[in-house]
Amino acid sequence: MDRKEVESLVSAQNQWRMRECINLIASENRMSPLAEKMYMSDFMHRYAEGSPYKRYYQGAKYIDPLEEGATELAKKLFRTDQAELRVLSGGTANTAAFSALGGHGDLLMSPGLAGGSHISHESFGVAGILGYRVEHAAFDESEYNIDVDASVKKIRKLKPKVVTLGGSVILFPHPVKEFREACDEAGARLLYDGAHVLGLIAGGQFQDPLREGAELMTASTHKTFPGPQGGIILGSTDEETWKRVQFRVFPGLISNHHLHRIPAMAIALNEMLEFGREYAVQTVRNAQALGQSMHEMGFNVLAENKGFTKSHQIVLDVRKNGGGKDCAETLEKAGIILNKNLLAWDKADDAVNPSGLRIGVQEMTRIGMKESEMKEIAALIKKVLIDRKPPAEIAKEVAEFRKPFHETQYCFRD
Ligand SMILES: Cc1ncc(COP(=O)(O)O)c(C=O)c1O
Missing domain, CATH: 3.90.1150.10 (Aspartate Aminotransferase, domain 1)
Structure with missing residues (x-):
C-alpha cells in the first residue's frame, strides 16, 4: 500500500461515515470539534508514567494540571471523589476493576451475553482470563431486563465474590438497589459497567449506580459519553479498594495512558456539565x-x-x-x-x-x-x-x- 492509497482510504472513510451514512451503532459517538482539536496535539507523542505531579518521566509539566483538572471534572460530573481516567478502554477498566475485587477461583455473577452484558464479563472474556468462574443472573425476556427475584435468590445461594450489572444491550435501568441488599448479605462486591450509558448517567437521564449501591462503575468514554475513545473508573468504595484499583491501572496494566485523550476528555466533561x-x-x-x-x-x-x-x-x-x-x-x-x-x-x-x-x-x-x-x-x-x-x-x-x-x-x- 502506498501513501496515496492510505490518504484516499482515510478520506473515503471521512466522507462516507461522517457525511453520507446514518450511524446507528450503539457504542459509537463523535467528539465535538473543540475536543477533537484538543485531541490532536503534541501529547500524542509523549509519555507521563505515574500520576499528576508524581511522574517517572520528565516533560510532564503541562499534562500534570490537565490530568488533575480532568479528574476533578469527572468527580464533579459524577458526584464522587474517586475517578481514574488513565484506563485506555472500557475493557481495560473492567480488567483493572475485576482484578482488584477478586480473581482466581472466585465466582463472578454477571447478566451474561443473553442478559445483555459484555464479553468481558464472561468466562471466555476478561473475567475468565482472570480466573473467575462465571454464573449468570436470571433474565426476564418479557420485561427485557434482569429478573430481580430469581437473581437475588441466586446471589444468596451462590454467594459470588463479585456481581456485575450494566451491559451492552441495556434498555432499562438495572436493579442496583435490589442487588445491593443481596450482595451485602452474601458478602459480594457490586460493580456496574456503565460503558454504554455513561453519557445518560452524566445527563441524569438513566440510573445513578454509585448512589444506588454500586461501589465501582467502569465505563468507556466514547459511547453515549461523547469523549475520546478510552475508559474511566469511578468509585464510591473504601480507600483500600480504591487504592487497589488504581494500583491495577498503574503500574499494573498501563504504562503510558495515551495523554492526548486527557485534554479532549476535559473538554467533553465540561461540555457534559453544561x-x-x-x-x-x-x-x-x-x-x-x-x-x-x-x-x-x-x-x-x-x-x-x-x-x-x-x-x-x-x-x-x-x-x-x-x-x-x-x-x-x-x-x-x-x-x-x-x-x-x-x-x-x-x-x-x-x-x-x-x-x-x-x-x-x-x-x-x-x-x-x-x-x-x-x-x-x-x-x-x-x-x-x-x-x-x-x-x-x-x-x-x-x-x-x-x-x-x-x-x-x-x-x-x-
Ligand atoms: C458493557 C460494555 N462494557 C465494556 C465494553 C468494552 O469497552 P471498550 O470497547 O471501550 O473496551 C463494552 C464495549 O462495547 C461494553 O458494551
Missing part, C-alpha cells in the same frame, strides 16, 4: 420515537409493553426480516450502519446470524436529529428491510437526508 442534560433527554426521546415508528411500520421492536426503551438503544427481533446478519449487511449497502446482536433466547453459536439488531441513536442526536428525523430513519429502514427496495437506491436517499446534519450540537463552539 449540555449533558439536554443531550441525554433528547437521546432517550429519540430512541423512544424510533422504537414507536418502527413498531408502527411493522417491525418487531422488543419491549413494546414498556415503551421500548429508557436508554439510547432499541432492539429488534428481525428473524422474519431475514435474520440479523442479512439485515445488517443489507442496511450497510444503503448507508445505514448498525449491528446484528444476540437476543436473550439466542445461543452463543448464533452469533454469526443472531435474531436481533441493536440500534443506538446517540450519534445522530449529537448532530441535531430529533423525533421527526427518527420517523424518517424508520421509513428508510422499512424501505430496505420490508419493501426490499434496492439498497443502492436508498443509499442516495440516505446521503441526501444526512446533508443538513453534520455539525455537532450540545458542545462549545470553537
Whole structure:
C-alpha cells in the first residue's frame, strides 16, 4: 500500500461515515470539534508514567494540571471523589476493576451475553482470563431486563465474590438497589459497567449506580459519553479498594495512558456539565420515537409493553426480516450502519446470524436529529428491510437526508 492509497482510504472513510451514512451503532459517538482539536496535539507523542505531579518521566509539566483538572471534572460530573481516567478502554477498566475485587477461583455473577452484558464479563472474556468462574443472573425476556427475584435468590445461594450489572444491550435501568441488599448479605462486591450509558448517567437521564449501591462503575468514554475513545473508573468504595484499583491501572496494566485523550476528555466533561442534560433527554426521546415508528411500520421492536426503551438503544427481533446478519449487511449497502446482536433466547453459536439488531441513536442526536428525523430513519429502514427496495437506491436517499446534519450540537463552539 502506498501513501496515496492510505490518504484516499482515510478520506473515503471521512466522507462516507461522517457525511453520507446514518450511524446507528450503539457504542459509537463523535467528539465535538473543540475536543477533537484538543485531541490532536503534541501529547500524542509523549509519555507521563505515574500520576499528576508524581511522574517517572520528565516533560510532564503541562499534562500534570490537565490530568488533575480532568479528574476533578469527572468527580464533579459524577458526584464522587474517586475517578481514574488513565484506563485506555472500557475493557481495560473492567480488567483493572475485576482484578482488584477478586480473581482466581472466585465466582463472578454477571447478566451474561443473553442478559445483555459484555464479553468481558464472561468466562471466555476478561473475567475468565482472570480466573473467575462465571454464573449468570436470571433474565426476564418479557420485561427485557434482569429478573430481580430469581437473581437475588441466586446471589444468596451462590454467594459470588463479585456481581456485575450494566451491559451492552441495556434498555432499562438495572436493579442496583435490589442487588445491593443481596450482595451485602452474601458478602459480594457490586460493580456496574456503565460503558454504554455513561453519557445518560452524566445527563441524569438513566440510573445513578454509585448512589444506588454500586461501589465501582467502569465505563468507556466514547459511547453515549461523547469523549475520546478510552475508559474511566469511578468509585464510591473504601480507600483500600480504591487504592487497589488504581494500583491495577498503574503500574499494573498501563504504562503510558495515551495523554492526548486527557485534554479532549476535559473538554467533553465540561461540555457534559453544561449540555449533558439536554443531550441525554433528547437521546432517550429519540430512541423512544424510533422504537414507536418502527413498531408502527411493522417491525418487531422488543419491549413494546414498556415503551421500548429508557436508554439510547432499541432492539429488534428481525428473524422474519431475514435474520440479523442479512439485515445488517443489507442496511450497510444503503448507508445505514448498525449491528446484528444476540437476543436473550439466542445461543452463543448464533452469533454469526443472531435474531436481533441493536440500534443506538446517540450519534445522530449529537448532530441535531430529533423525533421527526427518527420517523424518517424508520421509513428508510422499512424501505430496505420490508419493501426490499434496492439498497443502492436508498443509499442516495440516505446521503441526501444526512446533508443538513453534520455539525455537532450540545458542545462549545470553537
Ligand atoms: C458493557 C460494555 N462494557 C465494556 C465494553 C468494552 O469497552 P471498550 O470497547 O471501550 O473496551 C463494552 C464495549 O462495547 C461494553 O458494551
